[in-house]
Amino acid sequence: MVLETATPVDSDELARAQIARRDRIMRWLIPALAVVASIGAWALYVWAYDIPHYQLPSPARVANQLLVDWQMLGVALWVTLKITAMALGVAVLGGVGLAILFNQSSTAERIFLPYAVILQVTPLIALAPLIFLYVEAPLARVLICAWIVAFFPILSNTTLGLKSTDHNLTDLFQIYRASRWQRLIHLQLPWALPYFLGGLRIAGGLSLVGAIVAEYVVGISGTSSGLAFRILEASYRLNVPRMFAAMILVAVVGVLIYAATSALSWALLHKWHESAIRRER
Amino acid sequence: MSGEGAAVLQMQGVTKVFNGQVMALQAMNLTVNEGDFISLLGPSGCGKSTALRLMAGLMPPTQGRILWPGGQRPGDLGVVFQEPTLMPWATVEKNVWLPLRLRGESFASVKDRVHEALALVGLDGFAAAYPRELSGGMKMRVSIARAMVTRPRLILMDEPFAALDEITRQKLNDDLLAMKAQIGCTVIFVTHSVFESVFLSDRIVVMAARPGRVVQEIAVPAATRDLAFRTSAEYAALTRDVSGALGHAMEAA
Numbered sequence: 001m002v003l004e005t006a007t008p009v010d011s012d013e014l015a016r017a018q019i020a021r022r023d024r025i026m027r028w029l030i031p032a033l034a035v036v037a038s039i040g041a042w043a044l045y046v047w048a049y050d051i052p053h054y055q056l057p058s059p060a061r062v063a064n065q066l067l068v069d070w071q072m073l074g075v076a077l078w079v080t081l082k083i084t085a086m087a088l089g090v091a092v093l094g095g096v097g098l099a100i101l102f103n104q105s106s107t108a109e110r111i112f113l114p115y116a117v118i119l120q121v122t123p124l125i126a127l128a129p130l131i132f133l134y135v136e137a138p139l140a141r142v143l144i145c146a147w148i149v150a151f152f153p154i155l156s157n158t159t160l161g162l163k164s165t166d167h168n169l170t171d172l173f174q175i176y177r178a179s180r181w182q183r184l185i186h187l188q189l190p191w192a193l194p195y196f197l198g199g200l201r202i203a204g205g206l207s208l209v210g211a212i213v214a215e216y217v218v219g220i221s222g223t224s225s226g227l228a229f230r231i232l233e234a235s236y237r238l239n240v241p242r243m244f245a246a247m248i249l250v251a252v253v254g255v256l257i258y259a260a261t262s263a264l265s266w267a268l269l270h271k272w273h274e275s276a277i278r279r280e281r
Numbered sequence: 282m283s284g285e286g287a288a289v290l291q292m293q294g295v296t297k298v299f300n301g302q303v304m305a306l307q308a309m310n311l312t313v314n315e316g317d318f319i320s321l322l323g324p325s326g327c328g329k330s331t332a333l334r335l336m337a338g339l340m341p342p343t344q345g346r347i348l349w350p351g352g353q354r355p356g357d358l359g360v361v362f363q364e365p366t367l368m369p370w371a372t373v374e375k376n377v378w379l380p381l382r383l384r385g386e387s388f389a390s391v392k393d394r395v396h397e398a399l400a401l402v403g404l405d406g407f408a409a410a411y412p413r414e415l416s417g418g419m420k421m422r423v424s425i426a427r428a429m430v431t432r433p434r435l436i437l438m439d440e441p442f443a444a445l446d447e448i449t450r451q452k453l454n455d456d457l458l459a460m461k462a463q464i465g466c467t468v469i470f471v472t473h474s475v476f477e478s479v480f481l482s483d484r485i486v487v488m489a490a491r492p493g494r495v496v497q498e499i500a501v502p503a504a505t506r507d508l509a510f511r512t513s514a515e516y517a518a519l520t521r522d523v524s525g526a527l528g529h530a531m532e533a534a
């Protein structure tokens with residue numbers, strides 16, 4: 001890390017400080033420029049070839065639609081965000097809970113793991129109609145769908161983490177006569193934390209996929225409808241700018257969730273885990 | 282300082298066979314007395330770690346018995362492995378706290394003892410550091426502090442200094458003897474190094490491989506363990522003897 005207050009002593013150090021500063025600016029500037037460039041190319045293409053807006057609306061038109069429809073789309077954004085976050089929460093509880101259960105009891109693992117795998121390998125699209133047949137409450141339907149796609153990476157990553165504790169540390173715990181519970185709390189869970197967080201990042205994206213797919217299939221209308229329903233609805237009305245606007249908001253949700261899980265990961269690991277440490281040089 | 286105390290540990294004809302075919306240790310006999318410093322010395326694969334793991338109760342012997350004349354195996358056995366084996370998510374002081382924590386002691390109630398153990402290994406300034414911020418030798422010292430913090434009667438060490446340079450190793454050898462004198466514990470020390478074993482121990486158990494077994498026990502009668510001893514003719518003669526015994530064991534194998 002470079003201290004802002006450090007006074008460079010020679011030209012070498014000055015040059016290094018400059019490179020570091022430029023590197024920090026570039027880290028933001030390059031992706032920002034790439035986004036601006038691609039929006040510009042999009043606008044140019046629509047303008048140059050005179051593309052009709054019901055085929056491909058210009059960026060300005062999409063932005064305008066976003067403002068016009070903000071009342072409706074803002075509510076939908078909130079609904080989708082809420083459902084995704086809830087689904088992720090349930091996936092964490094289910095995934096970590098099952099991982100601990102499987103780790104503590106091999107009998108439970110033998111009984112339930114096959115079902116976990118079956119749920120994972122069966123496409124959600126195939127399962128969804130069945131779920132809607134048996135579950136009445138709309139929110140519960142969507143949550144179950146999102147949970148099914150999101151819990152598995154958490155389960156499998158956490159299971160791996162709980163199993164892969166250092167042998168010598170495990171021996172040390174045995175020598176000090178630690179109870180099973182103490183070993184779980186003080187050794188296995190901290191050891192599994194980076195693995196869990198890796199699974200959480202994947203599950204974050206998947207819970208959004210689950211929430212969107214479920215809404216496509218079940219189609220909640222009215223004030224509790226999310227972004228997926230608004231996209232469908234706009235497509236029936238051939239309101240292409242609104243489809244684009246809603247789609248952009250879906251991407252925003254995805255990015256927000258990714259940023260949140262990354263921030264959590266950094267907060268929990270940056271003091272000790274290799275993946276989050278920036279080496280001093 | 283050697284061999285006068287009561288027996289704390291006896292191995293009687295202890296044999297360990299892995300997977301029904303690998304004879305890792307054959308009929309080992311050893312009596313460890315209170316206050317002893319005993320080295321297990323031998324080539325790679327001769328069963329040194331196996332012997333230590335058997336003593337620690339991490340696995341049962343295939344044949345023979347391990348007796349604890351003073352009662353059962355102490356729960357406050359101190360163990361130092363070849364690697365530092367620290368918890369990377371915990372600071373130095375929290376790592377040293379571990380053995381006490383597992384007994385249900387809160388950190389506040391044992392903080393002084395933890396810092397005392399860290400002072401013993403010269404790391405009191407690093408209590409709040411994370412293991413990744415320490416050098417290899419410093420991590421090893423944390424591991425030793427953790428073994429010492431319960432003030433155990435018996436400490437088992439498996440090549441703790443094997444990965445360190447000669448200078449650091451000598452420093453830690455000196456420190457280890459000072460700590461042993463201060464705590465008054467018994468030490469069983471596994472090593473590859475003839476010099477280290479002669480410098481540290483009261484008794485050297487020379488072992489041979491395939492099958493792993495004890496070939497000779499050599500007593501090291503030395504009044505002091507310091508630079509004078511390290512450079513004495515007596516020390517040179519002893520290392521020659523031990524090297525000879527080791528070479529003999531290798532030839533016989």
Ligand SMILES: Nc1ncnc2c1ncn2[C@@H]1O[C@H](COP(=O)(O)OP(=O)(O)OP(=O)(O)O)[C@@H](O)[C@H]1O
Binds near residue numbers: 299300304328330331
């Ligand atoms: N868990 C195990 N399963 C099977 N064989 C084992 C196991 N542990 C050790 N052995 C075998 O037992 C023999 C003795 O191993 P041990 O680790 O005790 O040797 P060592 O003297 O400590 O060697 P080193 O100095 O290299 O650490 C070796 O031949 C090894 O292959």
Ligand SMILES: [Mg+2]
Binds near residue numbers: 329330
């Ligand atoms: Mg070994």
